[in-house]
Amino acid sequence: EFVVRIASSGRALTVPSGKTVLAVLQEHGIEIPVSCEQGICGTCVTRVLSGTPEHRDHYLLDEERAANDRFTPCCSRACSPELVLDL
Ligand code: FES
Numbered sequence: 001e002f003v004v005r006i007a008s009s010g011r012a013l014t015v016p017s018g019k020t021v022l023a024v025l026q027e028h029g030i031e032i033p034v035s036c037e038q039g040i041c042g043t044c045v046t047r048v049l050s051g052t053p054e055h056r057d058h059y060l061l062d063e064e065r066a067a068n069d070r071f072t073p074c075c076s077r078a079c080s081p082e083l084v085l086d087l
Helices: 021-027 062-067
Strands: 004-006 013-014 047-051 082-085
Touching: 004 021, 013 021
Parallel strands: 004 082
Antiparallel strands: 004 013, 047 082
């Protein structure tokens, strides 16, 4: 599991192994635009202010992945213990 921190509020939300970041955000009333929920469309792309995403999408280009400044919360996870999201 890992933690996503919401930059605007400072809230820290735990993402357990069986749940997506998107599901955890929605459970806490944080709505972001989504469509495919499979890492294909890019609708959910969210800026990452710190931490390292584990990219599981098929949307971002290799150089965008390497920059680690955005990720797809519908399917991607974290390599670092915490991701700070620009939400
Ligand atoms: Fe399509 Fe996340 S909703 S990539």
